[in-house]
Amino acid sequence: DRLLAQMREQSQLAMEEADIILFLMDGREGLNPADEEVAHMLRQVDKPVLFVVNKVDGPAQEATLGEFYALGVGEIHSIAAEHRIGTSGLVDEILGLLPDQELDDADVTETRMAIIGRPNVGKSSLVNRMLGFERVVANPTAGTTRDSVDTPFNYNQRRYVLIDTAGIRRKGRVSQKLEKYSVIQALRAMDRAHIALVVIDAEEGITDQDLTIAGYAHERGRAVILVVNKWDLVKKNNATMGDYIKDVRGAFRFLPDSPIHFVSALSGQRISKIMADVEMVSDEFNRKVPTSQLNRVLKDAEHNHQPPLYRGKRLKLFYITQTAVRPPTFVIFVNKADGVHFSYERYLMNCLRQAFGFTACPIRLKFSDREH
Incomplete structure (x- = not known):
């Protein structure tokens, strides 16, 4: 019938164009012949395929999962998207399957830096301070998102491109979905960058999301500089910075030598010192040894x-x-x-x-x- 033909066409397009395929089925309606036909097609695909049953939000729906396992396709992911049940784990699985995209450096002469981090840690304010003008609209509302913005600039007669992942205002509180989106945006920015500036909120401290984002940069072979922002808002004594450095080194054990900067993007405190380390890291990153x-x-x-x-x-x-x-x-x-x-x-x-x-x-x- 027409619906089956449309599903077949959609699945064929996914097989040809996608890196990862999610086949979504209805847990309330149960397994139907169209599901079986598409599942048969997808079993022959040489790409990651996730089989997902939605609307599984109660015992009655959970009881129907056996029908879907009968497809013989391996793991079945059960979720209730409307109630955000199981979606976080599904996003984690998708992120783990994303292909590595190596930057083509054949014609690249500038150093590309990605400013990455959780929502509302001050990424846009840091970009504006580093560039010296309002290139990106900074907004204090958590959940500011849009596609990354590239800004070329010169420093000490060298060419750089600054990649920022923050942007226009989004209403509402920061949801788990938005947190996951920030990771996806960071991944996209890192695919085009050489150096990742990972921004951490000094007031909130180090979070699992910070570690996840920095971990992706490290796994992709990017040089990482850790930027602890909003340092002016932290109550300090003589031991505060030393203790914070120990905390950072302890949490980011996979980055034992990455430079750490304590800054205030709002006031401009210590911002100028970041570029000195960017130059050093860039030199190392491009070093050729006889x-x-x-x-x-x-x-x-x-x-x-x-x-x-x-x-x-x-x-x-x-x-x-x-x-x-x-x-x-x-x-x-x-x-x-x-x-x-x-x-x-x-x-x-x-x-x-x-x-x-x-x-x-x-x-x-x-x-x-x-x-x-």
Whole structure:
């Protein structure tokens, strides 16, 4: 019939265009032949597919879930969108399936910075202070959202682009849905950035959402600078900043060397110091190391701490080369790439960091098999 034809057409379009497919079914109506046909089509798709049953808001609807499991498609996500039941977990699953989009740096000469963070932490005010004029409308109402805004500017004869994810006012309180949207916006901004400035609200303290957003930046190989905003509103004594630094380092253990700035975007306090670290991190992020120097460091590292045994045989490190920047990426050729223990990998990464000054940006180290 016509409805089935429309569903078939919609599903076909999703299969061709989407990165992730959500197939939504009605928990009150139960499973119908159209669901079965579309599910059969989606089983053949080589893309992530989430099968979701909506309107599951009571025992009667929960009892029908067995029908949907009979489709044989694996996990069924039950939600009640109207009452926001189960939607948070579904969004988390979607975010985890988002594909990594590497920035094409072939024609990029400027350093791109993304200003990311939860709603109402002062992202727009920070952008305006850094640029020196009102480029983005800052509003104190939590829930200010729109697509990211790119602003090019020059600093110390270098070209930069500032990417901001905050924008126009949205009425109502900050909902969980909006919090998730802020993460999605941060992801999109990071896909086009080299450096992520993660803004934290000093008054509210560090939240799980802050850690999630910074974690995505780290996983995508972006250099991270932590900006603790609204520092002027915090009651202080001689130990306040030191204690806060300990809290930040303890929470963001995956960013042990990221610079931390305590600022007030509203008053402009300490804003100028951020760009000094941006320049430093940008230099590291774009650093190219000659192959001869890399191999001298590799030889010294191997001499000081020989590689471990793998299946009774000593690993051999043949040579190292740099294959990319933004972030700096290195490949070491070994006789058994699978035999490199993570502790020895970490040791080699620390040797590279110390030798070539990679103190505040991520580096990637890969291993490739070679017999001789």
